[in-house]
Structure formats: structure tokens, C-alpha cells
Amino acid sequence: MTLSRRTFLAGTSASLGAGLVATAPAAQTAEAATPAPQVLRAATASLQLAPSGYPATGILAYNDAAPGPQIRMKQGERLSRRLENGLDQATSIHWHGMRLPNAMDGVPGMTQPAVAPGAGFDYDFTLKDAGTFWYHSHNKSWEQVARGLHGPLIVEEPEGAPDVDAEELLVLDDWRLRDDASLDPDYANIHDSSHAGRVGNLITVNAKYDLQARASSGDRLRLRIINASNARIFQLALKGLEGWVVAYDGMPLETPGRIENAIPLAPAQRVDMIVDVTADAGGEAFLIGLERNEGFALTTFKVGEGRRARRDAAPAPLPPNPLPQMTRVMVDAAPVQKLNMSGGAMRALRRAVYKGRNMTGQVLMDEGQFWAFNGMVGMSDKPLAQVARGETLRIPIVNDTVFAHAMHLHGHHFRERLPDGGFGPWRDTLLIAPSETREIAFVADNPGDWMFHCHMLSHQAAGMATWVRVSA
């Protein structure tokens, strides 16, 4: 594997590129914690995303920050934020991965009205779980998230926090810029919608294309990594760092898993790692993204003199969150609701039901719709499944398409039911490769109407959305 520092401005023209001075910006440290504000105001902002030499990029941001302000609180505390809409289009905030009351879930037309320009909405709920979460727009999310409307939500363990020397919060994003560094405004184009979604040409971490951080040799770090991109799947690897995965999607693993292979991170997924800095003082360590056998630095750690000997021993698991009991016996006996994914390029829909009408693939295409779940395109009047509170439900997901999809369930975490009947880790978003069948199971302990959709946001917009009703 070769490690390059390409900046991923792959699509830019030589005319602009030729005039560029390829100097890296002044070293930035990865910590960017400002005191959490009580208001989140969505509005236009301007930010230097592309390397210096390019103009700033006009984006949408909460409180002028990209990623949005870091909200950092303790488990059991009450989060209360007023969304103010300073945009010229309606918006809302979804608190991704939070097991919260349905009315706070932020889904326009389902759990609240869309917040009109100039209007506001108060979100207020208790933080049940500790972990790494995020918040983002849930109205026209394929456009608003692509333009920058998202931020990290970190819920600390009140006790039993891991023994580490430092923590880095790393928000991965993927922007599609034009030659003048402005965002490509074609947010709902047919090609993205029917293929892999809006994959960008500039990857940033904490909105820096070349994020530099500091670490000391021998230190133990907690990395909280969030994939906030619309469609890009990262394959994460380490260099000069060695360690363990301790949580996925906010939920601790019962046993930390030693990192040996690349860790896939689909849109909306999070991973918490505890890593030891094995690079020597004066050297560098890296969080790497792998793509086609090439590695590129997502974060470069300048390694300084260490103060202590390396720990080496595996970290203790993070304290568990109050998740429902889910046993093999319960799951084996649970009702099964299959979900069949179809459509997209190369497997175009012939017919499917959209807005209550059976339509041909051609008519659907004219409507910008390319995907179906069980032959239904987009949100239907009836839920995929209706379950009583406390019931367990199994959903085998059959990916009958040639693209990967990242399925996200609102309001609950689920586990994959493995072919041998065992369970995968607790997650809120599962990546399903082309032609795969993967089954999830969850205890429907949170009453309300909950979306279940693909988090490749162009896919969600083009049909890959359904919902589950949990009756009280």
C-alpha cells in the first residue's frame, strides 16, 4: 500500500489547478470544542474547504460552523436546543442514533411539521445512551446534508470512561465541488440517484482537507469517527497507531475488537477506537482511508515525545448502555418481515407502487424515483411492519441491486442476526453489499412511527424509505 496525500480534487480542471500554490494550511489541531450553544441556527455560511489557492465554498451551516457545533453532554442529561431556520427552505433536525421520544425525532411530515424559513422548533429529550452520535437535517437531506447541515453529538459516560490520554473527534465528510470550489448544485441528479449516490471529490475531516493533529508517542487515544458524507463508504486503516474498536454507532462492544483489517464506515455510521501511538517521537501517525489499494491520510498526527510507557494491554470494554434484553430464544421466535430492495442502474424497476399508484419504470424515472422496498417506492401509507411495544421483530433485508446500501432504523438500535443464529454488534445503520441478504432483529421498545431508510441520501430521496409503527 502506498500512502499518498492527494486531496481528492479529482474532477477539477487543469486551468484552475495550474495556478494553484500547493501549500498546506497552517497546522490545525483536531480539537474544536466551543461551548455548546442553546440555539442551532441553520443559515448560509462560507468556508475554506478546498486547498489554499481556491476560493471559499458557500455552504449551509449551524451557527456558521462546519461540522456544526459539537454538542457534548453526559449520559442522563437533558439536551435542549432550539432550531432556528435562517434558510430559504424548510428544514428539521434528526438526532441520529438517539433512542428518544418519537416527537423529537425530526422527521417532517411524520413526527413534526417541516420548520419553515424564519420559524423554529424546540427539541428537548434525555440522553439515554452514552456514545458517539450526530445530528443532521432531515428535510431534503440529500441536499441539506450535502451542503453541510450536520454536527457531532457526543454523550460522555458519567463514569467508567476509558483510560486514555487524549481524545480526537473526527467528522468525515465528502463534498462535490466545481472548479471554482462552489458546491455542485445538482443535488438530485438522475445519475447519482440511480447509482451510488452523491459521491464527492473533496474529502474533509473536521472540514479540513488535510487535518493535522498532535499525539505523543506511547499515548493511548480515543478516536470518535463519524461518517457524515452523503454516499461515500470509507475503509479505515491505521499507520503508526494500533488498537481496538470499542463501539459501533455509539454502542459499546462487549469485548473490544483488535483492529487488524480495514474497518468499513458507511454513511451515518460511527466507530469509536482506542489506539496506542506506536510511531516514534518526531514521526507521524495516520488515520488512513483506503481506496483501490491506495491509502490517503484522513488525519495526520505529528508525534511528539512520550511521557509514559505504552500500555499495550487491551482496553476494558466501555460501560454498557441500557439497551433492551434481546436473547436468541426471543429472536428465534420473533415474527419475520422481509424487506426486498430492488431497482437502480442495471436492475431498473419495471413497475412499482409510488404515491399509491402502480407505475412503470419509465414514469417513475420521470418522477426521479429508481428504487423500491417490497415493490413500494418511497414512504407508503401503511408501515412496513406494525408491532406492539416490547415485541421483537426480524427483518431479513435482501439486496437485489448492484449497489451497496446503508440501512438506518430510527429510534432503536438493532443487531444483525448472523446465519448461525448469533448476533452482530448493536448498530443503528447496517451496510449491505450488492446481492447480500442480511437479517436484523430489534426489540420495538420505543412507541411511535419510525423511519427505516437507506442513508445513501440520494437513494432515500429516490425511493429507499419506509417506516415501522410501534404501537404504545
Ligand code: C2O
Ligand atoms: Cu441519519 Cu433518517 O437519518
Ligand code: CU
Ligand atoms: Cu441505498
